[in-house]
Amino acid sequence: MGQKLSFLDRSFWITETKANPKHVGCLQLLEMPEGSDPETYIKALHRDMQSFARASPPFNCRVKAFYIWPIGLQPVKHMHMDYHVQYHQVDVINERPALDDFVARMHETRLDPDKPLWQYHFLYSPGQRLFAIYARVHHLYGDGSTLVRWFQAGYQDAPQPDAFVPLWAVKRLRHRKRRQQFGRLKGYWLATKDAVLSAFDLAAIFIRLLLRLLRINRHYMPVPFTGTKTVLTGQVKPGRAVATFDLDFARIRKLARRTRASANEVLLTAIDIGMHRLLQDHGQLFTQALYTNMPINLRKPGEKTTGNRIAIVPVQLAHAESDPYLRLRQIIYHHRIVKHAAQRARPSAFSNYTIVIQACALVFEWLHISDWVKPIANVLVSNIPGPKRQKYFKDSKLLACYPISTMTPGGGVNVTIMTYNGTANVGLVCCNSKIKSLQPLAEYCREAFDMLEASIDDPTLSIDDIGEHTSELPLSIVSDH
Structure with missing residues (x-):
């Protein structure tokens, strides 16, 4: 069967x-x-x-x-x-x-x-x-x-x-579902109750998104399909560019502790700066922030089910700050807005939300109109905890493992980070129809992390012009304006 x-x-x-x-x-x-x-x-x-x-x-x-x-x-x-x-x-x-x-x-x-x-x-x-x-x-x-x-x-x-x-x-144990104590009727009742509550949560998500679109409530997740168009977004075409690089995960964790941030937020900041430098090389100038898609694992602690149990939601990145540390604070702020929104809804509601917006993106891709609409995000960044100790394939020592993901509808760059034996192994992939190599992005991300780390003790450090322009004063909790 x-x-x-x-x-x-x-x-x-x-x-x-x-x-x-x-x-x-x-x-x-x-x-x-x-x-x-x-x-x-x-x-x-x-x-x-x-x-x-x-x-x-x-x-x-x-x-x-x-x-x-x-x-x-x-x-x-x-x-x-x-x-x-x-x-x-x-x-x-x-x-x-x-x-x-x-x-x-x-x-x-x-x-x-x-x-x-x-x-x-x-x-x-x-x-x-x-x-x-x-x-x-x-x-x-x-x-x-x-x-x-x-x-x-x-x-x-x-x-x-x-x-x-x-x-x-490798033989894997099959996890059988426990029978409900009061039989199938209770199971049907619980499933129906969860579906109804998830539907209410999903409706609440879209109502809050509408309020943000109307600028009544700015403190919520980004509205889908309002992202920034770049040379990397649009219709996904045949051909791929791949790049891999490493970062010392001990340095990432130390920097995260010093800045009251998470490792994800530190990595997002380095990738955001690197992306701006790469796009500036291709003549891209921006009047608003870039966006990232953030995968959320919907499994409960200790749950070992197979298949896909994730939600993917957009997160606004940084804009109009030349100080790397202040860009990190902006990303922390926007990242935690989305995390708070995810905690207020049932996991199934966020999963259904992902299906709805990704289905729209897929329809655009099928109709070959992804170049005409704004993307959900410019980059998808996922962080996967890997083995903490040295591993072996038979009698060969595993030195590194770089994940290389698939492309999301609407294009962009897919960045996947797996921590292995104290190192963050980073894999980058994009469509190569307009950008032939991601090797510059790998180098820019390394340099951005070094600068972010140094800026904590040296506030005079700033990023060179990375193609950002702002037509109005930025609304930011870390801005002096």
């Missing part, structure tokens, strides 16, 4: 196109054991991984569909391991920009819909102990929280040359 899918899971299948595949991936850098011959080792590793042909759900499942409507996930009779596990000889392992470009070309193609929706690609260079894995899996299988939990189960705390089981073959 096939595994059931939620409406959000199904949406990733229904809306997938050649121009906008809906898989997520990661670029992993690994080091072979001491004394290994690179070519011999990688070929033996490839053969060994292909031998694990009995995959566990959902990695042994293809989508069972009625026309374009996915009914569920159905196990396949035979796994085509030559498709799912491949290896490639490349000349770019030690050249990060070239490796990012190679991964971008693989990331832009769709997974075969007639097979289970995942692949592992082993990349190696002759004579190099460093090698890479580019892994990708369809977003329909799960959100970032689910995929990272599976990822941690498929990697070990110590080298395991003989007893290693890869991610797709």
